Amino acid sequence: MAGLLCERTTRQSDGIGNRSMGELDGKVAIVTGAGRGLGRVEALDLARHGARVVVSDLGVSADGQGRDESAGQSVVDEIKAMGGEAVAHFGDVADWNDSKAMVQAALEHFGDLNILVCNAGFCRDRMIFGMSEEEFDSVIRVHLKGHFCGIRHASEYWRNKGKAEGQVYGRIISTSSEAAIFASTGQPNYAAAKAGIIAVTNSAAQGLAKYGVTGNTFMPRARTAMTMVGQTAAMFEKPEEGFDQFAPEHVTPLVSYLASPAAANISGNVFVVWGKEIAVLSYPKRDVELQVDEAWDFEAVRTKVGGYFEGKRPIADSFIVPGPG
Numbered sequence: 001m002a003g004l005l006c007e008r009t010t011r012q013s014d015g016i017g018n019r020s021m022g023e024l025d026g027k028v029a030i031v032t033g034a035g036r037g038l039g040r041v042e043a044l045d046l047a048r049h050g051a052r053v054v055v056s057d058l059g060v061s062a063d064g065q066g067r068d069e070s071a072g073q074s075v076v077d078e079i080k081a082m083g084g085e086a087v088a089h090f091g092d093v094a095d096w097n098d099s100k101a102m103v104q105a106a107l108e109h110f111g112d113l114n115i116l117v118c119n120a121g122f123c124r125d126r127m128i129f130g131m132s133e134e135e136f137d138s139v140i141r142v143h144l145k146g147h148f149c150g151i152r153h154a155s156e157y158w159r160n161k162g163k164a165e166g167q168v169y170g171r172i173i174s175t176s177s178e179a180a181i182f183a184s185t186g187q188p189n190y191a192a193a194k195a196g197i198i199a200v201t202n203s204a205a206q207g208l209a210k211y212g213v214t215g216n217t218f219m220p221r222a223r224t225a226m227t228m229v230g231q232t233a234a235m236f237e238k239p240e241e242g243f244d245q246f247a248p249e250h251v252t253p254l255v256s257y258l259a260s261p262a263a264a265n266i267s268g269n270v271f272v273v274w275g276k277e278i279a280v281l282s283y284p285k286r287d288v289e290l291q292v293d294e295a296w297d298f299e300a301v302r303t304k305v306g307g308y309f310e311g312k313r314p315i316a317d318s319f320i321v322p323g324p325g
């Protein structure tokens, strides 16, 4: 799919209305899936901090159907109304050529690329025993390949620039989900894609560290089209009064911070962010190291491994318990 349409907007001379510190002045950002939901508020916040933004979106529904270019265009218009600079890019994040064109759009319109926020995606939930091949493939494609394609093309630009100029300013910010660690039962496709995103991001972060590029992943919780469906909708509902903990805007300060010069020393990390909380996850650790004197045999495994698991529940003790707090 090669649908590409860009519209340039011009930053007003009277500055950005709600702009705060200018932490991202002069930086060029791409946000995928920026037409609505989390991507929209992330794009707006990056612009508010001074970044020029490529608003990339295909305008599909929460389960990946249809196509609507008005969503991405309206975010460009919002940034323009704030006095910022933005272009829309209408392409499929998981299409090799579209994602290449997306990176190219940043270079053509703004002359550089500094920040890539990979966010686009959709869900097709089903229990493992009923999931179709298409439901699995399409969700792996949009999230995991969608992250890979953008990171791949941005990385090539940063590596070439880094080889020519030494250090570059590059920030990869990827969107995973707590589904990856809680392994949510109705989302074997989504949970797998979201786990893979951490690996893709950290692999890129390691490979590009010497050029000055960082890569981090976050797991948000927010009220969007994706969460306002089915059983989760009630939980994400806006409260009639009090703190609106699932407002998507609570996620954006972390994204803008990770995109900023202030976060140059943060790379390869995974965050959970929502409401008033930001959690930093640790890497999976070895709980225990079991050894034998000679070689393993069935009885040795039964004694050592079986002994370790004795009294533990089959699966629940392995996972972190989800939920607020």
Ligand SMILES: NC(=O)c1ccc[n+]([C@@H]2O[C@H](COP(=O)([O-])OP(=O)(O)OC[C@H]3O[C@@H](n4cnc5c(N)ncnc54)[C@H](O)[C@@H]3O)[C@@H](O)[C@H]2O)c1
Residues within 6 Å of the ligand: 032, 033, 034, 035, 036, 037, 038, 039, 056, 057, 058, 059, 060, 061, 062, 064, 071, 091, 092, 093, 094, 119, 120, 121, 122, 142, 146, 175, 176, 177, 178, 219, 220, 221, 222, 223, 224, 225, 226, 227
């Ligand atoms: N909302 C949450 O609580 C939550 C929790 C965990 C993870 N996430 C992740 O956050 C990201 C944003 O989700 P959201 O909740 O804002 O959902 P959303 O449905 O509101 O927005 C997703 C956006 O991605 C775009 N998109 C989908 N497929 C695309 C494609 N192939 N190419 C380009 N754009 C495409 C859509 O058009 C839409 O604008 C997703 O990666 C999602 O998995 C969200």
